[in-house]
Amino acid sequence: MYKPLCESFCVIMISQCYHTILSFLDKGYVMSSLEETYRSVCAENRAHTPQISELMSGGLQSGITVKNLNAYFGEKQVLNDVNLYIEKDKITAIIGPSGCGKSTFLRCLNRMHEVVRGAKVTGEVLLDDKDIYAKGVDPVDIRRRIGIVFQKAQPFPMMTIYDDVTTGLRLGCGVKDKKALMRAAEKSLKKAALWDEVENVLYKKSGMSLSGGQQQRLCIARALAVEPDVILFDEPCSALDPISTSKIEDLMIELKEKYTLVIVTHNMQQAARVSDYTAFFLYGKLIEFGETEQIFKKPKEKSTEDYIVGRFG
Ligand SMILES: Nc1ncnc2c1ncn2[C@@H]1O[C@H](COP(=O)(O)OP(=O)(O)O)[C@@H](O)[C@H]1O
Numbered sequence: 001m002y003k004p005l006c007e008s009f010c011v012i013m014i015s016q017c018y019h020t021i022l023s024f025l026d027k028g029y030v031m032s033s034l035e036e037t038y039r040s041v042c043a044e045n046r047a048h049t050p051q052i053s054e055l056m057s058g059g060l061q062s063g064i065t066v067k068n069l070n071a072y073f074g075e076k077q078v079l080n081d082v083n084l085y086i087e088k089d090k091i092t093a094i095i096g097p098s099g100c101g102k103s104t105f106l107r108c109l110n111r112m113h114e115v116v117r118g119a120k121v122t123g124e125v126l127l128d129d130k131d132i133y134a135k136g137v138d139p140v141d142i143r144r145r146i147g148i149v150f151q152k153a154q155p156f157p158m159m160t161i162y163d164d165v166t167t168g169l170r171l172g173c174g175v176k177d178k179k180a181l182m183r184a185a186e187k188s189l190k191k192a193a194l195w196d197e198v199e200n201v202l203y204k205k206s207g208m209s210l211s212g213g214q215q216q217r218l219c220i221a222r223a224l225a226v227e228p229d230v231i232l233f234d235e236p237c238s239a240l241d242p243i244s245t246s247k248i249e250d251l252m253i254e255l256k257e258k259y260t261l262v263i264v265t266h267n268m269q270q271a272a273r274v275s276d277y278t279a280f281f282l283y284g285k286l287i288e289f290g291e292t293e294q295i296f297k298k299p300k301e302k303s304t305e306d307y308i309v310g311r312f313g
């Protein structure tokens with residue numbers, strides 16, 4: 001009973017799937033006993049405790065190539081033969097009306113789609129030329145290399161900011177060295193442009209005490225702490241005010257120096273402001289993909305133009 005629970009816990013911590021962890025807590029699992037059990041399973045499975053430096057892979061070499069990607073929920077097909085190249089150290093925006101498959105596409109990029117019961121993926125997603133769906137590839141490792149930040153910022157209610165930001169490292173990656181964890185917390189909070197605002201309350205306050213924009217930057221720091229190569233953002237600013245939105249946009253532009261970013265957004269100005277490339281999806285199909293300027297100024301497809309100018313959506 002413990003082992004499957006811990007395996008899911010590992011998936012959860014790495015992918016920051018907040019609702020699932022809360023549901024475990026609702027069912028009466030206490031965080032400390034989950035941690036303990038997780039550690040004992042790790043001890044069984046791992047020959048050694050990893051150092052943070054071992055997690056670093058130095059960024060992508062050649063981007064992500066998506067080939068003939070199809071995704072299903074049971075019998076229902078929600079992505080249809082998607083082919084797309086995501087260039088490294090750039091921002092690729094995914095746009096399209098609600099229900100067209102944007103979130104599903106994002107979740108196929110880090111093997112989170114398959115976590116849903118009955119969900120299936122066919123096709124290839126090549127991360128630096130290696131198919132993340134190939135036999136023997138560990139989905140947990142893929143989710144570490146390709147992190148995700150969701151629409152609603154999700155700090156863990158009963159954790160301090162320090163515990164929250166190091167969750168993936170402590171529980172997902174099994175890092176125990178306190179100094180290394182502290183360094184990682186500081187580094188990722190600085191990268192997420194939050195350090196100055198939380199430095200004095202790191203061990204005192206929970207992420208829940210922060211503003212919406214700060215909470216979203218905390219989630220970005222948490223994603224950065226496990227040393228990913230790629231960060232996926234699913235409508236990261238849709239719950240934020242314009243000032244917090246502009247901070248997150250500035251942050252994304254800074255992050256693309258070292259990380260490959262993919263952002264789902266309903267905000268056309270945001271896509272135009274931050275992204276280098278834009279992909280337009282409709283009814284599960286990739287309709288058009290190109291440089292953002294071309295997509296916004298001279299779309300080739302009529303439906304892209306109609307969507308961008310707000311004729312539907
Ligand atoms: N867990 C699920 N089970 C069944 N169908 C789902 C599930 N999640 C999403 N869908 C369906 O898959 C399609 C694509 O959804 P989604 O990827 O969330 O679209 P978007 O992010 O573009 O709004 C929609 O028709 C949606 O209803």
Ligand SMILES: [Mg+2]
Pocket residue numbers: 102103104234
């Ligand atoms: Mg969505």
